[in-house]
Amino acid sequence: MTLGDAFDILLCLLILTAAAGVIGGRDLFGSVALFIVYGLLLTIAWVRLGAVDVALAEGAIGAGLTGVLLLGAAAKMDDGAGQRPSFRPGALLLCAGVAGGLGWAVVSLAQPAAGLIPLVRENLPVAGADNPVTAVLLNFRGWDTLMEAAVLLIALVGVWALSPEDSWGGRSGLTQRVRVDGVLGTFGRFLPPIGFVVGVYLVWVGTSAPGGAFQGGTVVAAVWLLAIMAGVVEPPPVASIRLRLLLMAGPAVFLATGIWGFAAGAFMAFDPAYAKPLILAVELVLALSIAATLALLVIGRPRRPQ
Amino acid sequence: MIADVITVTLISIGLFFFIAGTAGFIRFPDVHSRLHALTKADNLGLGFVVLGVVAQADSGWSVLKLLLVWLLALTAAATTAQLIARFALPPGERP
Numbered sequence: 105m106t107l108g109d110a111f112d113i114l115l116c117l118l119i120l121t122a123a124a125g126v127i128g129g130r131d132l133f134g135s136v137a138l139f140i141v142y143g144l145l146l147t148i149a150w151v152r153l154g155a156v157d158v159a160l161a162e163g164a165i166g167a168g169l170t171g172v173l174l175l176g177a178a179a180k181m182d183d184g185a186g187q188r189p190s191f192r193p194g195a196l197l198l199c200a201g202v203a204g205g206l207g208w209a210v211v212s213l214a215q216p217a218a219g220l221i222p223l224v225r226e227n228l229p230v231a232g233a234d235n236p237v238t239a240v241l242l243n244f245r246g247w248d249t250l251m252e253a254a255v256l257l258i259a260l261v262g263v264w265a266l267s268p269e270d271s272w273g274g275r276s277g278l279t280q281r282v283r284v285d286g287v288l289g290t291f292g293r294f295l296p297p298i299g300f301v302v303g304v305y306l307v308w309v310g311t312s313a314p315g316g317a318f319q320g321g322t323v324v325a326a327v328w329l330l331a332i333m334a335g336v337v338e339p340p341p342v343a344s345i346r347l348r349l350l351l352m353a354g355p356a357v358f359l360a361t362g363i364w365g366f367a368a369g370a371f372m373a374f375d376p377a378y379a380k381p382l383i384l385a386v387e388l389v390l391a392l393s394i395a396a397t398l399a400l401l402v403i404g405r406p407r408r409p410q
Numbered sequence: 411m412i413a414d415v416i417t418v419t420l421i422s423i424g425l426f427f428f429i430a431g432t433a434g435f436i437r438f439p440d441v442h443s444r445l446h447a448l449t450k451a452d453n454l455g456l457g458f459v460v461l462g463v464v465a466q467a468d469s470g471w472s473v474l475k476l477l478l479v480w481l482l483a484l485t486a487a488a489t490t491a492q493l494i495a496r497f498a499l500p501p502g503e504r505p
Contacts, residue, residue: 294485
């Protein structure tokens with residue numbers, strides 16, 4: 105057993121321990137905190153497997169953004185501090201069944217599994233992206249990514265639908281009271297420019313190196329949220345036409361390129377001659393839409409009258 | 411070889427600060443001293459780990475990226491520590 109094997113076994117044990125802690129935690133807040141730890145450990149696991157793209161997505165979205173969403177939800181649900189959520193045998197059975205089924209599916213895979221790696225390698229020259237992960241996400245399996253973008257948008261529509269009549273169309277979240285020259289105010293002006301550059305860079309390198317619309321978009325969403333929390337900018341009103349155009353631009357451009365694919369023979373088929381600029385355009389616009397959607401999902405429903 | 415020795419030494423020093431910070435986080439009695447232990451680990455521990463990795467970097471750009479990671483972690487740790495520390499004060503004593 106090499107040192108690397110020992111590290112991997114230790115990492116797996118830590119992941120399992122964190123997962124058990126999430127389920128058996130004493131209270132909601134503790135469970136959510138452990139869920140974030142679990143996500144970060146999973147990120148290391150993806151790095152160990154050489155899947156840096158997935159690691160970035162897991163760290164930014166799985167641990168970071170989902171963690172923030174769950175923290176917000178737990179704060180709203182926690183009526184008696186430290187109260188343990190009630191035990192539901194049906195949910196336990198369902199989760200155990202799904203986990204067991206997934207485990208069985210993985211174990212029963214043919215060994216050695218060839219997978220789709222040779223097929224992806226073979227078609228990479230005409231995919232318009234040097235990074236095989238981006239080639240799969242934006243070209244070979246563009247369908248899935250389009251659906252993901254649509255699901256995010258629908259989730260935000262669902263959150264907005266919860267707003268009461270008098271605040272519909274108004275700004276999301278509450279007014280932030282922050283001293284301009286205070287610690288948070290200064291941080292909120294210092295970090296966003298750097299974070300914005302990092303986010304755009306992650307999208308830009310996505311075609312040839314680990315990165316992409318979801319990872320870069322999450323970074324941009326995070327610094328936008330910070331600027332909002334620090335009182336530097338206000339979230340736009342939900343009724344704003346410009347905001348709605350920004351939110352739907354990504355899925356719309358993606359869908360349009362998909363329809364244009366009919367010219368190359370089928371829905372979502374990219375002509376190899378245009379594949380690279382098309383993928384880059386879709387990624388950039390999609391990243392901005394994803395950033396806006398994720399940030400507004402975290403801020404929540406409109407709370408202030410228009 | 412020399413680079414490896416430097417890396418192992420610096421990362422060991424960094425790990426010492428992380429272990430000390432973790433011990434302080436578990437053992438210290440109140441929020442403010444625990445914050446002190448945690449930010450010490452972030453600042454010095456991560457600093458030494460980054461310097462240790464810098465010795466293995468193959469280009470100037472990698473060095474700059476690593477130092478940027480440390481700078482960002484420093485700023486974030488200092489800011490959140492301030493915010494948590496202020497929130498932990500009794501309401502009458504908050505500045």
